[in-house]
Amino acid sequence: MTGILEATDVDLDVDLDRATREGVARSWRAIVWDDPVNLMSYVSYVFRSYFGYSREEAERLMLLVHTTGKAVVATGHREAMERHVQAMHGYGLQATVARAES
Amino acid sequence: MIVAGRSGEGVRLVLEAEEAMLLSELADQVDSVLLLGSGDDPAIDRLLPNAYPDDVEAADEFERYTRGSLVDGKRQAAQSVRDATDVSDGRDLVEIELDESQAWGWLTFLTDLRLILAERVGVTDDGGYTEDEERDDYLRAAYEWAGFVQGSMLEILDPMDA
Numbered sequence: 242m243t244g245i246l247e248a249t250d251v252d253l254d255v256d257l258d259r260a261t262r263e264g265v266a267r268s269w270r271a272i273v274w275d276d277p278v279n280l281m282s283y284v285s286y287v288f289r290s291y292f293g294y295s296r297e298e299a300e301r302l303m304l305l306v307h308t309t310g311k312a313v314v315a316t317g318h319r320e321a322m323e324r325h326v327q328a329m330h331g332y333g334l335q336a337t338v339a340r341a342e343s
Numbered sequence: 344m345i346v347a348g349r350s351g352e353g354v355r356l357v358l359e360a361e362e363a364m365l366l367s368e369l370a371d372q373v374d375s376v377l378l379l380g381s382g383d384d385p386a387i388d389r390l391l392p393n394a395y396p397d398d399v400e401a402a403d404e405f406e407r408y409t410r411g412s413l414v415d416g417k418r419q420a421a422q423s424v425r426d427a428t429d430v431s432d433g434r435d436l437v438e439i440e441l442d443e444s445q446a447w448g449w450l451t452f453l454t455d456l457r458l459i460l461a462e463r464v465g466v467t468d469d470g471g472y473t474e475d476e477e478r479d480d481y482l483r484a485a486y487e488w489a490g491f492v493q494g495s496m497l498e499i500l501d502p503m504d505a
Binding site for chain 2: 276277278279280282283285286289290323326327330331332333335336337338339
């Protein structure tokens with residue numbers, strides 16, 4: 242990978258190419274789905290402990306799951322989203338990986 | 344069971360011998376469900392959900408790479424609860440101190456237990472129960488009890504007024 246400072250011969254095609262690659266890399270989502278079993282306090286505690294979200298953000302996401310049925314809890318590289326979803330399954334949450342809609 | 348309070352960054356539990364025996368038995372059963380891991384068991388779908396519901400190939404690959412370690416982690420949590428609640432020495436009360444990491448093991452075990460019980464007693468999407476006379480009151484009581492224990496632990500580990 243070429244660093245910004247080394248890019249002495251920038252041409253538009255390369256920049257577009259890089260932008261596209263980065264767009265693709267970030268275009269995946271980890272989604273947590275509502276289930277009738279898990280306690281709201283548990284879901285919120287998992288979001289805070291695992292993702293490091295603030296109490297407010299964790300509560301917001303938990304309530305989004307509870308009221309709308311699902312919430313996007315992370316976006317980024319596919320591999321990273323799969324790691325998050327695996328972790329959510331470890332905690333007993335219903336979670337899926339999906340490509341972000343463009 | 345009494346969730347007696349904080350123990351450092353963890354939590355201290357006090358169980359009557361009967362409760363400990365019940366928990367030990369349930370933990371052993373959770374371990375068995377995971378050990379068998381039968382594709383015919385709908386509880387397995389709750390414990391190990393499909394990560395790609397719309398993509399069979401990706402779902403299979405995800406399962407191939409993650410299932411082993413997920414099952415191992417869940418079984419270890421169940422086994423540690425089973426061993427901690429072993430009351431073969433005839434005590435009346437069982438006191439258990441859990442550090443933060445061990446407490447997570449209990450929280451995830453209680454979740455897995457409730458996911459299995461919810462499937463067995465037919466908890467519906469609105470949190471109620473299906474009207475089925477065949478379902479066992481004992482399992483429903485265990486489901487409610489496990490939720491009460493988990494909620495009590497969370498009140499200690501993650502107090503809302505902190």
